Amino acid sequence: MRTLILFLLKFKTLFLFLGLELISFLLIVNNNQFQRNHFLSSSNRVVGTLYNLSNGVNKYFSLDEVNESLARENEALNTEVVQLREQLAFFRQDTSYKGRRYRAAEKSYDFSTAKIIYFSTVRQKNIFTINKGLSEGVKVGMGVVSEKGVIGIISNASSHFATVMPIVSTLSKTSATVKGKTQLGQLVWKGGDIRYANLEEVPLYIPVAVGDTVVTSGYSSTFPEGYPIGKVLSFSERNDNLYDIKVELSVDFDKLSYVDVIELKGSEEKEELEKKETAKFEK
Amino acid sequence: MIDVTLKRILSFVVLVLVQILLLNNVKFLGFITPYLYIYFVLSLPSSVSKEMTLFWGFLLGLTIDIFCGSLGCNALATTLIAYLKPYFQSFFGPKDDYDEVKPSTATFGFEMYLQYVAYLTIIHHLVFFFVEAFTLSRFWSVLFSAFCCTLFTLLMILSLEYFKHRRR
Numbered sequence: 441m442r443t444l445i446l447f448l449l450k451f452k453t454l455f456l457f458l459g460l461e462l463i464s465f466l467l468i469v470n471n472n473q474f475q476r477n478h479f480l481s482s483s484n485r486v487v488g489t490l491y492n493l494s495n496g497v498n499k500y501f502s503l504d505e506v507n508e509s510l511a512r513e514n515e516a517l518n519t520e521v522v523q524l525r526e527q528l529a530f531f532r533q534d535t536s537y538k539g540r541r542y543r544a545a546e547k548s549y550d551f552s553t554a555k556i557i558y559f560s561t562v563r564q565k566n567i568f569t570i571n572k573g574l575s576e577g578v579k580v581g582m583g584v585v586s587e588k589g590v591i592g593i594i595s596n597a598s599s600h601f602a603t604v605m606p607i608v609s610t611l612s613k614t615s616a617t618v619k620g621k622t623q624l625g626q627l628v629w630k631g632g633d634i635r636y637a638n639l640e641e642v643p644l645y646i647p648v649a650v651g652d653t654v655v656t657s658g659y660s661s662t663f664p665e666g667y668p669i670g671k672v673l674s675f676s677e678r679n680d681n682l683y684d685i686k687v688e689l690s691v692d693f694d695k696l697s698y699v700d701v702i703e704l705k706g707s708e709e710k711e712e713l714e715k716k717e718t719a720k721f722e723k
Numbered sequence: 724m725i726d727v728t729l730k731r732i733l734s735f736v737v738l739v740l741v742q743i744l745l746l747n748n749v750k751f752l753g754f755i756t757p758y759l760y761i762y763f764v765l766s767l768p769s770s771v772s773k774e775m776t777l778f779w780g781f782l783l784g785l786t787i788d789i790f791c792g793s794l795g796c797n798a799l800a801t802t803l804i805a806y807l808k809p810y811f812q813s814f815f816g817p818k819d820d821y822d823e824v825k826p827s828t829a830t831f832g833f834e835m836y837l838q839y840v841a842y843l844t845i846i847h848h849l850v851f852f853f854v855e856a857f858t859l860s861r862f863w864s865v866l867f868s869a870f871c872c873t874l875f876t877l878l879m880i881l882s883l884e885y886f887k888h889r890r891r
Contacts, residue, residue, distance in 0.1 A: 452774070453773040453774060453777065453806070456774055456777050457777055457802065457803075457806040460777060460778075460780075460781045460798075460802045461799055461802055461803065463781075463798075464781070464784070464785075464795045464796075464798040464799035464802060465795065465799060466795070467785075467788070467794045467795030467798065468794065468795030468796060468799065468854065469795075471794035471795065
């Protein structure tokens with residue numbers, strides 16, 4: 441009996457001790473912000489780890505969606521950039537009100553993003569296919585660009601797909617110019633390395649320097665004026681008073697996945713004209 | 724009896740005052756603060772029951788906490804050594820059956836007393852520092868400062884003992 445009482449007494453001390461320690465601990469956790477935060481965060485760590493894990497898995501499943509939404513955002517931003525660029529170029533050049541209205545009506549572009557689903561960069565007549573076609577408003581002759589620069593022209597369109605003839609195709613001829621100059625040249629590709637193309641038919645009397653930006657000319661109805669193509673890498677003078685300019689393209693054709701199709705918002709008259717042009721081109 | 728209790732309360736108050744007014748402002752080498760107040764718990768005589776020791780310890784820690792703004796840390800550590808103190812005392816103290824043994828160099832002998840104080844001090848300091856840090860990520864630096872402070876506290880307790888005995 442005595443041992444039992446002693447045992448209980450010993451227990452009493454232990455319980456008292458544990459009780460006091462518990463009070464101390466509660467005091468610590470309730471009154472000290474630092475310890476409190478630490479305690480709470482530690483107890484949430486297991487849940488947090490699990491949450492992170494499932495989030496990591498979910499992220500992979502939603503990558504496609506994220507890509508698409510980013511592409512859509514790009515499309516909207518690109519539209520805005522080009523519009524602003526147009527406005528800027530126009531305000532710099534033309535201060536007459538009449539001309540301003542005319543140009544504003546004429547030069548208005550819209551972008552729509554498409555995904556490249558097939559691309560050959562090995563053959564001489566390079567071609568690639570995008571996942572938008574006639575039903576999405578993609579028509580033959582429209583320009584195709586990325587945010588870095590010009591890519592090519594729609595060469596064929598079915599109801600849901602379209603093929604693009606890139607500027608790195610031996611069949612491609614794009615009217616281009618050195619930035620700041622009005623004289624036209626023609627951008628051609630002679631096969632080989634898809635990082636470079638040639639700008640031809642630029643007369644010798646125009647001063648050209650290495651590093652100059654090559655842009656689309658304003659006379660084309662396919663691309664917005666002044667859209668970047670590449671940079672002058674080197675040039676040589678030919679006998680016939682023309683330059684032979686080697687251009688380093690700003691678009692990396694090896695890494696393309698999303699492109700923007702440029703839709704020119706013009707009058708129907710203009711579309712008819714374009715049709716005639718295309719018909720001529722196909723003969 | 725009343726005289727003993729009064730003396731105990733007086734020494735409690737004095738130690739708390741010394742701790743909060745003087746020693747807490749000591750920042751030797753930037754981080755070493757002696758915690759002399761545990762001397763009160765360490766020198767409680769064996770006639771004080773285990774429960775009373777616990778209460779004294781808790782009260783002492785809590786009082787220090789209230790003045791330091793570290794509510795609970797000192798209370799937790801001091802309650803722990805107050806719980807362990809009777810066991811350590813019976814282990815290191817004289818085995819003869821005295822009515823009342825007040826732990827000191829005189830009753831324990833210097834070597835035993837040093838061990839008794841050192842063990843309890845290091846336990847208190849380790850618990851206190853780790854509870855205050857509340858993390859194991861700074862393990863070594865916390866351990867280091869706990870040891871440095873232990874040395875300092877030990878030094879102070881031993882000098883206090885020394886002066887007490889010279890006075891007598």
